[in-house]
Amino acid sequence: MKKAEMMDQHLETYEEKISSTEIWHTVDLIYKINLDEAPIVKKEMEGMSSLSGREAIDSFLQQYEGTITGAKARSILNEMFGVNLDAISSLEGARLSLYSKGQWIVQHEKDLFVVHTGAGDIDVKVYPTNYFLEQTGLKQLPTNLQQELASIGYYFDDTKDSYYYSNPTGEAVSDAFKGKTIGAILGVIQQSFAHL
Numbered sequence: 001m002k003k004a005e006m007m008d009q010h011l012e013t014y015e016e017k018i019s020s021t022e023i024w025h026t027v028d029l030i031y032k033i034n035l036d037e038a039p040i041v042k043k044e045m046e047g048m049s050s051l052s053g054r055e056a057i058d059s060f061l062q063q064y065e066g067t068i069t070g071a072k073a074r075s076i077l078n079e080m081f082g083v084n085l086d087a088i089s090s091l092e093g094a095r096l097s098l099y100s101k102g103q104w105i106v107q108h109e110k111d112l113f114v115v116h117t118g119a120g121d122i123d124v125k126v127y128p129t130n131y132f133l134e135q136t137g138l139k140q141l142p143t144n145l146q147q148e149l150a151s152i153g154y155y156f157d158d159t160k161d162s163y164y165y166s167n168p169t170g171e172a173v174s175d176a177f178k179g180k181t182i183g184a185i186l187g188v189i190q191q192s193f194a195h196l
Contacts, residue, residue, distance in 0.1 A: 023057060038053065
């Protein structure tokens with residue numbers, strides 16, 4: 001069962017109106033993500049800039065008339081914190097580690113590549129795991145992945161020893177850009193390294 005489905009089932013067990021505490025607990029339990037580490041990325045949301053993450057969620061929940069389903073909670077968290085739990089759920093078994101919001105979001109011993117976002121998700125670096133390097137004998141990302149990443153704006157940064165992208169607007173990179181990055185990596189894994 002995917003993590004998104006587990007979250008749906010878990011939130012359905014709450015009989016009373018859901019609070020931020022239940023959402024925080026569910027995300028920590030299922031995804032192992034500490035939302036207290038995730039800053040609010042949409043400061044302009046209904047005057048919430050001075051609120052903590054939990055206060056912002058509680059403020060939203062107090063105004064919301066409907067039932068908070070797992071899908072709605074994931075949508076709120078993505079909009080407020082830039083934590084796309086649906087996308088994270090889809091990465092299960094993809095052999096891709098993800099570091100974001102100051103913590104490992106997805107990481108397994110035999111993952112092949114790492115997507116590492118910096119503070120505020122303004123920049124992203126992609127690099128091979130030690131497991132990939134040991135299994136392939138390569139010293140860097142494979143050429144086909146380098147080309148894919150370069151085609152969407154990445155360049156090799158010697159100081160970071162990785163392929164790197166920094167959003168020129170100074171804002172968090174979009175979900176669409178993250179999707180292109182992950183899509184490029186997953187395509188190369190499927191095409192060339194599924195046997196590892």
